[in-house]
Amino acid sequence: MNQPFPYHPAHRHQRILGVDSGCGGVSVIERCHRLLRHEHFTLVADNAGHPYGDDKSLEQVAHCVVEAVAPHLESRMFKVVQIACNTASHPEIVARLKNSFGVPVLGLIEPTAREVLCRHGYGRKTAVRIGIMGTPTLLKYQGYHQEFLAQAAAMGLPQPEMIDIPCHGLAAAIEKDVQGKGERVRLLLGQYLRNLPSIEVLIIGCTHFCLRPLRDMIASTVGPGTAVFDPAEAAAKNLLNWLGESKMKNDKPPCKEPLWRTSRADTGLIKRMRQSWWNLREAA
Incomplete structure (x- = not known):
């Protein structure tokens, strides 16, 4: 191999x-x-x-x-x-x-960082505030943080402000919900997105969260002032x-x-x- x-x-x-x-x-x-x-x-x-x-x-x-x-x-x-x-x-x-x-x-991480910075980083003097919805392992090892900081430096952009939004257990709840009723999933989403800090971009950092209609639920919860980005x-x-x-x-x-x-x-x-x-x- x-x-x-x-x-x-x-x-x-x-x-x-x-x-x-x-x-x-x-x-x-x-x-x-x-x-x-x-x-x-x-x-x-x-x-x-x-x-x-x-x-x-x-x-x-x-x-x-x-x-x-x-x-x-x-x-x-x-x-x-x-x-x-x-x-x-x-x-x-x-x-x-x-x-x-x-x-x-x-x-997924490298092209997502590049795309988000190209869309929201150029032409500004202040750092873009980026939230990452993710699993504990994703956030613990900071793959997105490292990639965003490296690419911003290479592009000559202000270092973005990265904000973690841990979503422990959400992927497992989605996987178990084979009937698509979504009660437990909706409860967890509401819990994790409640009192969301002020951010300009929200990266949906787990592909389970991007399945329909979850992507629409997330977008409606955060509102029109935040750009929601699907790494897909x-x-x-x-x-x-x-x-x-x-x-x-x-x-x-x-x-x-x-x-x-x-x-x-x-x-x-x-x-x-x-x-x-x-x-x-x-x-x-």
Whole structure:
């Protein structure tokens, strides 16, 4: 698995492999698929390792991702790994995965920081106030903080003011709510967003929180004065750019929909989620 990825024009027809700790990564892969209709995606929903962000170290998260993804990469059917999890997109984890897999690995944090700073940082003399809704592990290891400060310095911008908004247990509650009723989820959202400090941008730092209608709930709660940013948007643009620069764009007919997989081969989960608010479909 440590051998360099043997680039060849034929590889542009290979699939793109996404990974997340559960079904939250659907929000990222669906956004990528809408922008890249000719690309073929497979998402591994690692429900065996779920949740990545509530009680794990970076070492444990990296181990979970390797365990979930490695069996799929053995087939050599994939040209790039798109991490569809904010916690697993920490720069240290991305670097380790690149070394472990021998194929390109794209995360969420780096393109999100770049996109937010380009939109809200240029042309101002004062620091932009950025809130990050995230899991305890994401916020503890400060991957977003490090990336924003580094990119702002490189762009010659004032250092942004980063404000953590911990959301312990929310991803697990979303994963459990297979009927999509949302009572527990709404309660937690209200609790975590109550008395929100004054911020200009709110990053939804967990892909589970970006599933519909949660994204709409968050936007309505914070109000029109705060720009709500979904990292899936930046990820899709970043993937598009990578495919173009690497000459890896697929020229085969468009793909109707991604394939959904779980690390526990739990087809029952996929069937149950079909009836939920995320409108998942069974893998083809």
